[in-house]
Amino acid sequence: MSTGQNTTWSKSEKQVARRAYDLAYHRECAAIAARVREMLQGDSTPERLWQLHDLLTEERREVDEKYDYRYSVLIFVFARLLREEWLHVADLDGLSEDKVQ
Amino acid sequence: MSTGQNTTWSKSEKQVARRAYDLAYHRECAAIAARVREMLQGDSTPERLWQLHDLLTEERREVDEKYDYRYSVLIFVFARLLREEWLHVADLDGLSEDKVQ
Numbered sequence: 001m002s003t004g005q006n007t008t009w010s011k012s013e014k015q016v017a018r019r020a021y022d023l024a025y026h027r028e029c030a031a032i033a034a035r036v037r038e039m040l041q042g043d044s045t046p047e048r049l050w051q052l053h054d055l056l057t058e059e060r061r062e063v064d065e066k067y068d069y070r071y072s073v074l075i076f077v078f079a080r081l082l083r084e085e086w087l088h089v090a091d092l093d094g095l096s097e098d099k100v101q
Numbered sequence: 102m103s104t105g106q107n108t109t110w111s112k113s114e115k116q117v118a119r120r121a122y123d124l125a126y127h128r129e130c131a132a133i134a135a136r137v138r139e140m141l142q143g144d145s146t147p148e149r150l151w152q153l154h155d156l157l158t159e160e161r162r163e164v165d166e167k168y169d170y171r172y173s174v175l176i177f178v179f180a181r182l183l184r185e186e187w188l189h190v191a192d193l194d195g196l197s198e199d200k201v202q
Contacts (some may be wrong), residue, residue, distance in 0.1 A: 049137075
């Protein structure tokens, strides 16, 4: 099992990793935007607006903490993104077998 | 000219004031919600999403500071709301002449 710290990344793997990382980030942000749109449908009371702000504050904190591109932790970031379904295994096509494992 | 601190509010004036205050607050929040909806139309990139969060943080701070229902400052709050057109003079119908002045 890869320990992250000792993982080396080839140039082509770095390209795959960057693309997958950006893809997941965009997917997750688009999903948050969709929730925001939904929350405002037919209800724009002050309470709803500030609920929405609270939600965004919380999501931003979580996203900022989750998306960490240091190569030493990237394996764990990808594991989490796969688990949360922001990434699919196919998005990581081109990484070495042990990393995908 | 009324100085705020020395202003007295009759029971019926308090009712008018409360209604006008709530009306302005709801109007302003609905306008913010409309801007949020507009910002997300056709663009839900992460950049746009966090711009929107920044906007809401700033608007919330401003709204929290602006809407102050203490009777000692309410005249000034209404003056500002009229200037910013969240209130119209007709919304204050029922307040004494000197307050409206």
